Amino acid sequence: MMNKRCRETAVRGGLTLLALTALAVLAGIVFYLFKEGLPVFKFIGPLRFIFGTDWYPVGDAPDFEIGSLIAGSLAVTVLASVIAVPLGIATAAYLSEVASVNVRRVVKPFIELLAALPSVVIGFIGMVLVAPWLQKTLGIATGLNLFNAALMLAFMAVPTICSVSEDALHAVPRALKDASLALGATPWETLKLVTVPYALSGIGTAVILGMSRALGETMVVLMVAGGAAIVPESVFDPIRPMPASIAAEMAEAPFGSPHYHALLRPVWRFLFSPFFLMPSRFGSRSAIRRRRCRTTP
Numbered sequence: 001m002m003n004k005r006c007r008e009t010a011v012r013g014g015l016t017l018l019a020l021t022a023l024a025v026l027a028g029i030v031f032y033l034f035k036e037g038l039p040v041f042k043f044i045g046p047l048r049f050i051f052g053t054d055w056y057p058v059g060d061a062p063d064f065e066i067g068s069l070i071a072g073s074l075a076v077t078v079l080a081s082v083i084a085v086p087l088g089i090a091t092a093a094y095l096s097e098v099a100s101v102n103v104r105r106v107v108k109p110f111i112e113l114l115a116a117l118p119s120v121v122i123g124f125i126g127m128v129l130v131a132p133w134l135q136k137t138l139g140i141a142t143g144l145n146l147f148n149a150a151l152m153l154a155f156m157a158v159p160t161i162c163s164v165s166e167d168a169l170h171a172v173p174r175a176l177k178d179a180s181l182a183l184g185a186t187p188w189e190t191l192k193l194v195t196v197p198y199a200l201s202g203i204g205t206a207v208i209l210g211m212s213r214a215l216g217e218t219m220v221v222l223m224v225a226g227g228a229a230i231v232p233e234s235v236f237d238p239i240r241p242m243p244a245s246i247a248a249e250m251a252e253a254p255f256g257s258p259h260y261h262a263l264l265r266p267v268w269r270f271l272f273s274p275f276f277l278m279p280s281r282f283g284s285r286s287a288i289r290r291r292r293c294r295t296t297p
Contacts, residue, residue: 033264040064040261049262055229055240057249057259064262071231072146072239076221079150079235080157080214085207087154088161092206095162096169097191108166115159123223126152131224140236142226147235149225153217157210164209168202169195218243 040049044064052065091111095104130151131143172195180190196203226238229245246263253259 037261037264040258043258044262053231055245057253057262062259064258066242066262068229068231069240069242069245072225072229073215073241073243075232075239076146076149076153076225076241077211077215079146080153081207081211083150084154084157084161084210084214088158088206088210089165089203091158091162092165092169092203093191093196095166097187097195108163111159112163113159115156115163117156119156119217119219120223122152122156123220126220126224134236138236142238144224144226144238145236146225146232146239149221149239149241150235152220152224153214156217156220157214160213161206161210164206165199165203168199168206171202172198216243218247222247 044052048065050070051067052063053068053071054063054065055068056063095108099107126148127144130148133143134140134145134148135143176194176198177190180194181187185193221239221241222244225241225244227240227244227248228238229240230237232239249259250263253263
């Protein structure tokens with residue numbers, strides 16, 4: 001008995017040590033990125049750095065204003081959300097409530113496999129296939145633009161949104177659905193008034209997880225967004241989101257230069273954005289458990 005308690009204590013202590021080590025490493029990375037980014041404010045004011053739109057980091061009179069990069073990142077994320085969120089949730093609802101067991105058994109693993117596609121492959125598809133088609137069909141100047149990037153990011157986000165949302169919808173107790181149907185509600189009314197509200201926290205987590213990938217994605221937007229550091233006025237304008245600028249310019253920026261510090265300043269926000277999703281994910285799971293307990297006789 002004593003040996004068992006000693007082993008449990010040792011395992012608990014080892015896991016605690018690993019967790020604290022991981023947190024310490026993350027804190028060290030955040031501190032380093034924050035410290036390395038601060039010197040950029042010696043060359044430009046904070047408000048101009050954030051809200052200015054002239055990003056010309058090389059030359060005799062360089063400008064380090066990331067407003068256009070932030071605008072590009074937000075624009076492509078919002079447009080990708082408009083495409084991916086309804087499609088992902090609708091697919092999840094179909095798989096959970098409409099599709100047969102055999103269809104669900106085949107389709108869901110296929111959708112989850114799409115999430116494993118390398119981003120460079122998706123970017124190649126957007127650059128070689130989608131961009132010429134958009135340019136020819138719509139008669140626009142270039143197919144490498146905001147709309148193309150949003151389509152590719154939506155394609156990347158849909159499997160995550162669909163998979164997590166379907167799990168949340170599938171976790172709704174069958175007794176609640178049967179009670180709704182027994183009271184005269186149609187299957188559509190049951191889905192809208194019972195199933196979706198019950199699984200809303202899980203669906204919200206799915207949306208945040210999918211969009212966080214779109215917000216921090218680098219390779220796809222580097223290949224298909226067009227690479228123009230401007231504030232987009234149309235969905236067919238080329239853009240340069242912030243992750244694309246960091247990936248394209250970091251290797252060429254001299255260490256310790258203003259360009260180097262300007263690139264590092266916003267890095268930590270994108271690097272650690274997924275960690276803000278963890279409380280929401282765990283909260284949704286605990287909410288599902290609590291509801292199960294309340295509905296279990």
